[in-house]
Amino acid sequence: MKDPSSADLRAPLTGERTRERFLQTRRLSQDLVQGLNEADAAVQSMPDASPAKWHLAHTTWFFETFLLRDHVPDYRLYDNRWPFLFNSYYEAEGARLARPERGLLTRPTLAEVLAYRDHIDAAMLEALPALLERHGDLVELGIQHEQQHQELLLTDIKHLFSRNPLGPAYAAAPDASEQRAVPLRWIEGASGLVEIGAGLGADGDFAFDNELPRHPAWLAPHALANRPVTNAEWIEFIADQGYGTAALWLSDGWDWVRQESVAAPLYWRGGGRQWERFTLAGWREVDLEAPVTHVSFYEADAFATWAGARLPTEHEWEAAARNRDPRDGVQLDRAGCAEPRAEAEIDGFASLHGNVWEWTGSAYRPWPGYRPAAGAVGEYNGKFMSGQFVLRGGSCATPRGHLRASYRNFFHPHQRWQFTGLRLARSL
Incomplete structure (x- = not known):
C-alpha cells in the first residue's frame, strides 16, 4: 500500500x-x-x-x-x-x-x-x-x-x-415536499482518540491532498444536533434582534454586519414572518422546514452563540459521519432546481451529507504530515490554507458520488453565495 x-x-x-x-x-x-x-x-x-x-x-x-x-x-x-x-x-x-x-x-x-x-x-x-x-x-x-x-x-x-430585477428562473421548482424538519435533539459524539482524514485503502478511493494523511485526533466529550438549523429557527434569531446584538458576534463579524448592512441570509427579502428567498426557480416563499442556507461563517457563529451552543469542530463532524453513506441525502443527480429541503433521519442524523455545507469552527489548515502534490497541481489546495474556515458535508448542488466523510471544503468567513448552513454542537 x-x-x-x-x-x-x-x-x-x-x-x-x-x-x-x-x-x-x-x-x-x-x-x-x-x-x-x-x-x-x-x-x-x-x-x-x-x-x-x-x-x-x-x-x-x-x-x-x-x-x-x-x-x-x-x-x-x-x-x-x-x-x-x-x-x-x-x-x-x-x-x-x-x-x-x-x-x-x-x-x-x-x-x-x-x-x-x-x-x-x-x-x-x-x-x-x-x-x-x-x-x-x-x-x-x-x-x-x-x-x-x-x-x-x-x-x-x-x-x-x-441580481436581475425580473427574478428569472433557471429551472422549474421541484414538487413541494411534505417532509417536516425532525425535532431538534442532541446526539453524543465519540470522545477520546479517533482517526481523522482519508486513507488510500485497497480499493484506491479518491481523496484530495488536503484530506491526507490519516492521523489521530483527541475529542473532548461533546454532542451534535441531529439536523441542521432550519429557516424557521433563523427567523426567530432575526426576530430576537440577532443581527443587532453586538454581544453575539465576533469582532470581524460585527464589523461586516454593519459595513454590509446585513439583516438576513443572502437572497432573503421581506420581514416579520413573511419572508421570500431567491432560488434557482425564482422568488419563492421561505420553506420554514428546510435548512437555512446562504449564511456566512460570521452569521453561523453568531446564531450558535444566540442558541447557547457552538459550531462543531471538523474533527467532531467527521467522527460522526465516518461510518455513514456519503451518497445519502439531497444532492445533485441531474440538471434542475437544486435547493435544500427537510429530510428524515438516517440512523439518528438528518442531512449529514447533502442539503447544505455545514460551517465548522475549524480554521482551514493542513493535517499533520501534509504534503502537496508535485508540480502545478500542488497549487490545488495547499496555498489556500490561510484565513478560511472549513465546511463539511456537501450540499444540494454537490454531484452525488463526489463526497466522503473526510471531504474538506473551505471559504472565507464572509462568503455566503454557496449553499452554506450550520449544525449546532455543544460541549459536555
Whole structure:
C-alpha cells in the first residue's frame, strides 16, 4: 500500500469505468447550461463568481493542460491563446486573465467553448488507455475537479439571476415536499482518540491532498444536533434582534454586519414572518422546514452563540459521519432546481451529507504530515490554507458520488453565495 501522504491521489480505475465516469461528468456540465442563452453564460455577477462559459472552458483547460499537453506526445494546443483566458490560479502555468475580468470574455462564444469541449473530449478518450497506465491519479483529479465546478456553476448562476430585477428562473421548482424538519435533539459524539482524514485503502478511493494523511485526533466529550438549523429557527434569531446584538458576534463579524448592512441570509427579502428567498426557480416563499442556507461563517457563529451552543469542530463532524453513506441525502443527480429541503433521519442524523455545507469552527489548515502534490497541481489546495474556515458535508448542488466523510471544503468567513448552513454542537 502506498504511503497516504504521497502525491498519488488514487490508484488507477479500470479503463471502462473511468471512461464512463468521464463522459457522464462532461455531459452533466453541458446539461447544466442547456437553458442558458449567450448572455446568461457570459456575465459575471461579482468577482467571487465566474461566468458559466468560463467554468465550461476552465474544466476543459484542466484536462488539456495537465493530461494532454503534459503526457500525450505530439499533442498540440487547441488554441495557444486560451490558456491565458482559462487558467484559474496556477502560478506555475504563467500569466492569466484577472479573475474579476472573466465577465469581459464575450469571445470566444458559448458555441466555440462547446466545440473546444468536444475536441478535448475526443482527444482524452483516444488517449485514455495510455493515460490510465501512468497517470490515472490525474485523470481522476480532473473528473473530481469538474464535479466541484458543477456546483460552483450552479451557485454562480443563482447569484447572477438573483441580481436581475425580473427574478428569472433557471429551472422549474421541484414538487413541494411534505417532509417536516425532525425535532431538534442532541446526539453524543465519540470522545477520546479517533482517526481523522482519508486513507488510500485497497480499493484506491479518491481523496484530495488536503484530506491526507490519516492521523489521530483527541475529542473532548461533546454532542451534535441531529439536523441542521432550519429557516424557521433563523427567523426567530432575526426576530430576537440577532443581527443587532453586538454581544453575539465576533469582532470581524460585527464589523461586516454593519459595513454590509446585513439583516438576513443572502437572497432573503421581506420581514416579520413573511419572508421570500431567491432560488434557482425564482422568488419563492421561505420553506420554514428546510435548512437555512446562504449564511456566512460570521452569521453561523453568531446564531450558535444566540442558541447557547457552538459550531462543531471538523474533527467532531467527521467522527460522526465516518461510518455513514456519503451518497445519502439531497444532492445533485441531474440538471434542475437544486435547493435544500427537510429530510428524515438516517440512523439518528438528518442531512449529514447533502442539503447544505455545514460551517465548522475549524480554521482551514493542513493535517499533520501534509504534503502537496508535485508540480502545478500542488497549487490545488495547499496555498489556500490561510484565513478560511472549513465546511463539511456537501450540499444540494454537490454531484452525488463526489463526497466522503473526510471531504474538506473551505471559504472565507464572509462568503455566503454557496449553499452554506450550520449544525449546532455543544460541549459536555
